[in-house]
Structure formats: C-alpha cells, structure tokens
Amino acid sequence: MHKALQPIFRLLALSAIGAIWGFGGGIASLAWAQSPHSDTRRSGFELMGESLQAMQRDDTSNPGMLWVKQGETLWSTASSAPSCQTCHGPAAQSMKGVAARYPAFDALSNQAINLQQRINQCRVNHQQASPWRLESQELLSLESYVAIQSRGLPFSPSTDARMQAVVQRGSVRYQQRMGQLDLSCAQCHDQRWGLKLGGTVIPQSHPVGYPMYRLEWQGMGSLQRRLRNCMSGVRAQLFAYGSPELVELEAYLASVARGMPLESPAVRP
Amino acid sequence: MNTNSPHYSPEFSRPESPTRRRVLGTSVALGASLLGGAVWTRPAYATTEEMTAAIRKFANGAAVMPGRVRLAISPIVDNGNTVPVEISVASPMTAADHVTHIALFNERNPQADVVNFYLNHRAGRAHVATRIRLATTQKLVAVARMNDGSFWSHTVEVIVAIAACLEGDEV
Amino acid sequence: MTRALITLPKSARKGDTFEIRAVVGHPMETGFRPGADGKTLPRNIIERFECHYNNELIFKADLFAAVSANPYIAFHTVATTSGSLRFTWTGDQNFVHTETVALEVT
Numbered sequence: 001m002h003k004a005l006q007p008i009f010r011l012l013a014l015s016a017i018g019a020i021w022g023f024g025g026g027i028a029s030l031a032w033a034q035s036p037h038s039d040t041r042r043s044g045f046e047l048m049g050e051s052l053q054a055m056q057r058d059d060t061s062n063p064g065m066l067w068v069k070q071g072e073t074l075w076s077t078a079s080s081a082p083s084c085q086t087c088h089g090p091a092a093q094s095m096k097g098v099a100a101r102y103p104a105f106d107a108l109s110n111q112a113i114n115l116q117q118r119i120n121q122c123r124v125n126h127q128q129a130s131p132w133r134l135e136s137q138e139l140l141s142l143e144s145y146v147a148i149q150s151r152g153l154p155f156s157p158s159t160d161a162r163m164q165a166v167v168q169r170g171s172v173r174y175q176q177r178m179g180q181l182d183l184s185c186a187q188c189h190d191q192r193w194g195l196k197l198g199g200t201v202i203p204q205s206h207p208v209g210y211p212m213y214r215l216e217w218q219g220m221g222s223l224q225r226r227l228r229n230c231m232s233g234v235r236a237q238l239f240a241y242g243s244p245e246l247v248e249l250e251a252y253l254a255s256v257a258r259g260m261p262l263e264s265p266a267v268r269p
Numbered sequence: 270m271n272t273n274s275p276h277y278s279p280e281f282s283r284p285e286s287p288t289r290r291r292v293l294g295t296s297v298a299l300g301a302s303l304l305g306g307a308v309w310t311r312p313a314y315a316t317t318e319e320m321t322a323a324i325r326k327f328a329n330g331a332a333v334m335p336g337r338v339r340l341a342i343s344p345i346v347d348n349g350n351t352v353p354v355e356i357s358v359a360s361p362m363t364a365a366d367h368v369t370h371i372a373l374f375n376e377r378n379p380q381a382d383v384v385n386f387y388l389n390h391r392a393g394r395a396h397v398a399t400r401i402r403l404a405t406t407q408k409l410v411a412v413a414r415m416n417d418g419s420f421w422s423h424t425v426e427v428i429v430a431i432a433a434c435l436e437g438d439e440v
Numbered sequence: 441m442t443r444a445l446i447t448l449p450k451s452a453r454k455g456d457t458f459e460i461r462a463v464v465g466h467p468m469e470t471g472f473r474p475g476a477d478g479k480t481l482p483r484n485i486i487e488r489f490e491c492h493y494n495n496e497l498i499f500k501a502d503l504f505a506a507v508s509a510n511p512y513i514a515f516h517t518v519a520t521t522s523g524s525l526r527f528t529w530t531g532d533q534n535f536v537h538t539e540t541v542a543l544e545v546t
Contacts (some may be wrong), residue, residue: 040460060445060447060461061447061463061514063463065445065463066443066444066464066465066510070443197467216509218467218508219510
C-alpha cells in the first residue's frame with residue numbers, strides 16, 4: 001500500500017473496529033505521518049530512570065553483553081562444518097546493517113523470517129547443523145552479537161514488494177483486540193503511551209533494542225518474547241515462536257520504526 | 270523496638286535534603302492515589318525486627334553508629350528486579366586503618382541479608398557496587414566494619430514501583 | 441554455558457588503585473518464587489565470589505538471594521606486581537566458574 005494511504009487505512013480500521021475507550025485514537029495514529037518536524041516517536045529508553053539508562057549505555061555492566069560475548073564465541077566456533085566466521089569473516093564488517101533490515105522476505109522458504117530464523121537457516125543449509133530451538137540461549141547470543149553490529153544505525157526494513165502484504169497483516173493484527181481483556185496493541189502503545197499501567201509507564205511500541213535484557217525476565221529475550229508477554233498480559237492464547245503471526249507483527253513494528261536508531265542490546269524494566 | 274545499643278536505631282533515616290523529603294512524600298501520595306492504596310499495605314515479608322537482629326548479629330552486639338558510610342541508590346526504582354547500589358566508606362584503606370567488611374541489609378525482602386563484602390588494605394578504596402532485588406518499598410541499611418572493631422552505617426528509604434503486568438514466565 | 445564479563449585495565453601503574461567489574465551469567469533463583477505449578481522453585485544461587493591476585497585472596501563477597509540474576513560486582517584493588525587475577529564464583533548445585541585475566545603493572 002502506498003505510504004500516504006497508511007494513516008488513512010489505520011483510521012478506517014480503527015473506526016471499523018468500533019468504540020474504544022480512548023478519545024482521538026484515530027487522530028493519534030495520523031501522527032505517524034512522519035516528518036522531521038513532528039516525529040513523535042520515542043524509544044522506551046527515554047522513559048527509564050537514570051540508573052537503567054546508565055546500565056544500558058555501559059558495555060562493562062550491561063547484562064546483555066553477556067549474551068553478546070557468548071555470541072562472539074559462537075560466531076567463530078566450528079565443529080565439523082564452517083563457522084559463521086569462515087563464510088562471513090569478521091562480524092563487525094559483514095553484519096553491519098543486517099539486523100536493521102529484519103524481518104526480511106526469504107525466497108527459499110517463501111515467507112518473511114526474522115533474524116533468529118535466518119541464523120537457523122544458515123546452520124541447516126551451510127553448516128550441516130540442526131536448527132537451534134527458537135529463543136534458545138545460543139540463538140539469543142548470536143542474535144545479540146549480530147544486532148550489536150547495527151547499534152546506532154537506523155531501522156531500514158526491506159521495501160521488497162513481498163513484504164508489503166506481511167506488514168499489512170501485522171498492521172491489522174496490531175489494531176485488533178485480543179484476549180480476555182479484549183485489548184489491542186494500539187490501545188496501549190499508540191493511544192496511551194506515557195500513561196501508567198500500574199507502576200509502569202507504557203512505552204511506544206518501537207522495537208529498537210532487541211534482543212534486550214529485560215529486568216522482568218532477569219535475562220535476554222527477543223521481540224517475539226516481548227510480544228508473547230503482552231499477549232499473556234491480556235490473557236490471549238500465545239502465538240508460537242516463529243509463527244507467521246508474530247513475524248508479521250515484527251515486520252509491521254519495524255516498518256513503523258523506520259529511521260529510528262537501533263539500541264541493541266537494550267535494557268528495559 | 271528492642272535494641273540494647275544506645276547509638277543504633279533502624280528508624281534513623283536521613284533524607285539528604287528537604288527537597289528529597291518532599292519528593293518522597295509527593296511520590297508516595299501520587300503512587301497511593303494511582304494504585305488506590307492497594308500496593309501500599311505491607312505484605313507479610315520480613316520485618317524491621319529481623320533486619321535489626323541480622324545487623325546485630327553482623328556487629329556481634331557492638332554499637333553501630335551512623336556515618337562514614339554512603340549507600341547510593343535511586344530513591345525511586347522503576348523495577349525492583351535489578352537495582353544498582355553503590356556503597357562507599359570514608360577510609361584511608363591503609364594497613365593501620367581500613368574497612369574489613371561492608372554488609373547490606375533490607376527490611377522487607379523475605380531475607381534480611383543482601384550481600385557481604387570482605388575488604389582489606391589492598392583494596393585501595395572502600396567502594397563496592399552490585400545490583401539487588403527489592404520486593405517492595407523499604408529501608409536499606411549498609412553497615413561497615415573497621416579494622417579497629419567499630420561499626421558504621423547509612424540507612425536509605427527506597428520507593429519501589431512494582432511492574433503491574435503479571436506476565437507469565439514461559440519463554 | 442556460563443559466561444562472564446570482566447572489566448579491568450590491561451595495565452596499571454604500581455601503587456595505583458583501579459576498579460574491577462565482574463558480571464557472571466546465573467539465574468540466582470531465590471527459593472521464594474513459585475513456579476508455574478504453584479510449587480516453590482528450589483533455591484539456586486551463587487553464594488561466594490572470590491578474587492585472587494597472583495594467588496593471594498584480595499577480595500571476597502557472600503551473596504544472598506537478594507542479589508539480582510546475572511550478578512554484577514564492582515570493587516577496587518591496588519596494583520602491586522604484574523601477573524593475573526583469578527575470579528571464582530561458587531554456589532548451589534555445585535556451581536563453580538572461574539575466569540582469569542592478565543594484568544601488567546608498570
């Protein structure tokens with residue numbers, strides 16, 4: 001869909017869904033028409049307290065760096081087949097900008113895939129290895145190591161025509177109420193960001209820091225883990241890791257975050 | 270409050286400045302109004318008495334005097350899972366005059382002890398840092414033991430905003 | 441797959457005090473938390489952290505359940521002679537992890 005039509009579509013979708021408890025929800029989403037002078041997008045980093053911001057900035061104490069370090073080891077580890085390093089060389093060069101382009105359309109499997117799935121594909125097709133379980137420590141480590149090579153770079157999701165439909169489905173799902181609490185992502189993260197849910201400030205929904213160290217998890221997690229948490233929070237049945245539904249949401253969120261700088265590995269409450 | 274020490278009182282907490290006291294007061298009021306008071310009732314965790322007992326055990330009954338120790342922690346905490354703390358003690362850290370232990374105690378976690386650090390004159394500076402868990406709003410007490418057997422402390426009150434979404438832990 | 445991250449200067453001048461930061465991957469399961477089935481998850485924490493400088497114990501810490509997962513400890517020491525610093529974490533379920541880092545003292 002043409003970029004200019006997107007805000008209008010969103011407004012129509014919201015109206016079609018019906019009454020929402022917020023006011024001006026449709027108008028709020030029109031703010032996504034991005035111009036440098038009115039970019040209202042904010043990273044969750046800005047909502048954190050000073051000590052957490054300091055924790056994220058400091059590579060010597062950011063807990064996410066444990067996974068980056070492990071990823072660095074895995075990058076050059078080879079058992080009987082080539083290591084990542086053998087084909088790609090030093091990650092600092094070859095992986096620069098890569099994480100900023102995912103999810104991407106994969107011709108081989110004819111579907112959109114995220115970075116973890118891409119790493120698994122490499123393992124199967126080029127390293128004669130079995131795929132790691134999605135969200136495993138190994139995949140999170142490699143994903144973190146690849147993502148940090150794009151730290152500071154702007155989100156640049158693919159403009160491949162085949163991704164359009166994926167992003168569109170993600171956009172529809174984002175506006176869709178779900179779960180026993182019957183809430184949509186948009187209702188909290190587009191219409192009520194900055195307000196409090198219990199003791200926590202609701203952030204906007206830009207996935208700028210994944211994989212991230214979330215204090216709630218006391219560990220590292222991908223965007224899909226966070227999406228599943230939200231679904232659990234509204235008492236919805238969770239989509240499985242790697243499901244097209246979750247990849248579509250990831251693709252939509254990446255498209256909305258276009259141009260925002262990556263912060264991986266981020267720290268969040 | 271049962272304590273034999275004339276010098277030590279766990280109730281002793283010095284807000285650093287009138288501004289801080291005001292911020293704390295406003296935050297408590299705001300928090301209570303937002304949450305309808307639900308979070309501010311005291312849960313059945315450890316008690317102040319247990320913290321006092323743990324401190325007395327650490328000090329072996331000796332007097333624990335306020336001062337010389339600085340417990341640095343954010344007065345309002347986003348999430349009680351990982352709270353950075355720094356403890357520093359004014360000491361030349363020479364063989365003749367140094368800190369031997371720094372211990373941290375809490376009032377309302379299930380267990381009063383948090384961490385004990387053992388130092389000697391080779392440390393150069395009596396300055397340690399770690400990250401801790403806080404179950405709820407409570408007092409924290411850092412206690413330092415000097416090589417001359419004296420004990421010093423600093424007490425800080427911390428407000429903890431607990432994350433509301435009780436998200437499942439399934440990965 | 442225990443990972444640790446140690447930060448200290450590659451070299452220091454004799455007599456200078458420098459900071460050491462150590463993070464280790466560990467869940468620090470408190471023993472107070474209920475699992476998905478409602479039963480309390482057994483405690484699994486690191487209880488002791490030690491630092492040996494050229495085989496001499498210069499610093500140690502007792503950790504309790506209130507220390508956050510992936511424990512972070514920062515402390516200081518005085519540079520004496522070149523050699524290595526050895527960091528050891530021990531805890532429940534026979535957990536042991538060691539890291540060694542070289543230090544040049546000029």
